[in-house]
Amino acid sequence: MTLAGKKIVLGVSGSIAAYKSAVLTRLLVKEGAEVKVVMTASASEFITPLTLSTLSKNPVVIDFVKDKTGEWNNHVALGLWADVLLVAPASAHTLAKMAGGLCDNLLIATYLSARCPVFFAPAMDLDMLRHPSTETTIGRLLSYGNHLIQPGYGELASGLVGPGRMAEPEEIVAALQRFFQNRQTLQGKQALVTAGPTHEAIDPVRFIGNSSSGKMGFAIAETLAHYGAHVQLVAGPTSQTINHPSVTLTPVTSAQQMYEACARLFATSDIAVLSAAVADYRPLTVADQKIKKTEGTLTLELTKTPDIAAALGKLKKEHQTVVGFALETENERANAQKKLTGKNFDLIVLNSLNDAGAGFGHDTNKVTILDKHDRVREINLKSKKEVAVDIVESIISYRHA
Secondary structure: OOOOOOOEEEEEEEOHHHHHEEEEEEEHHHHOEEEEEEEEOOHHHHOOOOHHHHHHOOEEEEEOOOOOOOOEEEEEHHHHHEEEEEEEEHHHHHHHHHHHOOOOOOOHHHEEEHHOOOOEOOOHHHHHHOOOHHHHHHHHHHHHOEEEEEOEEEOOOOOOOOEEOOHHHHHHHHHHHHHHHHOOOOOOOOOEEEEEEEEOOOOOOEEEEEOOOOOHHHHHHHHHHHOOOOOEEEEEEOOOOOOOOOEEEEEEOOHHHHHHHHHHHHEEEEEEOOEOOOOOOOEEEOOOOOOOOOOOOOOOOEOOOOOOHHHHHOOOOOOEEEEEEEEEOHHHHHHHHHHHHHHHOOOOEEEEEEOOOOOOOOEEEEEEEEOOOOEEEEEEEEEEHHHHHHHHHHHHHHHHH
């Protein structure tokens, strides 16, 4: 896929790799993209604005104010104009500012104003890249939903050999092409995603619940939308938010409410991803008033909640793809396989609470994806937003198999 008609803001920060920005700009324009360049002041010490303005056919902006005339370079309009913001090269300094929201130059102001996808291509020496602070910075940027273009391996400006070279311009263009192509993969498809916990009331102030944050489900919903689907997100009580025009949020509290919402939405769905941690039991009766503390014990009689996954599995049509989740503590693979078959799932995502950094509450996850064709995909520990991409790509692969 070409980049014809795409509006790209290219952010250039202070790095020796800025010389590659000229080739990158030329290639983007050759692909049919409209390119506007934002430079940091230090970047202009490595490559002139004149070079990039000539190649991009647009003025290059560096400062908030144009030539001391009082006319400002509108970073808000620039951020809203772009289909994608690409920071290449991205120095350690600029990455840290992006991660921390330190808005002291036009590039960071544009980044903070942008509503479009953001890609960054790091360029620095190998020890700088490997430093814990840089690794933390990159992890934080990924957790925001930004896209990393991995640096290459080779001889660096210091003379050392290792990772840290900015990806070649051709590789960056290819990454953008893949991204925009992926955004059309699920065009016209309807998706249903469940996320977060459910709360089953005991009395007006107490409930039975679990520690699910909803992060994984929200990340999946957003990723499906990025791939072109219109998503119905049914979410239990969570602090997570989502702001995507192709995602419609239905907030619920209890398992019964989630079941009713899913039953209503499932028939028109092509894909259903059931990532919510639904309570298995609820109190048989709910007290009208707060239960007072008394001597001795308190006994609650529980009854099963609706099995949403099993119910949808029975209703599944041939064109529908249903994905379940299994959070296990023992016999993980066997239990997940049993659930895959028993609930008529097409794929199942296995989480193990035995894996450090995975499961409830974390920004990261480590999963195993199994499908009905006996394919198994191991996903190493990474941000939940990255895992969401792996899950969605597994769904697409399954549907095209």
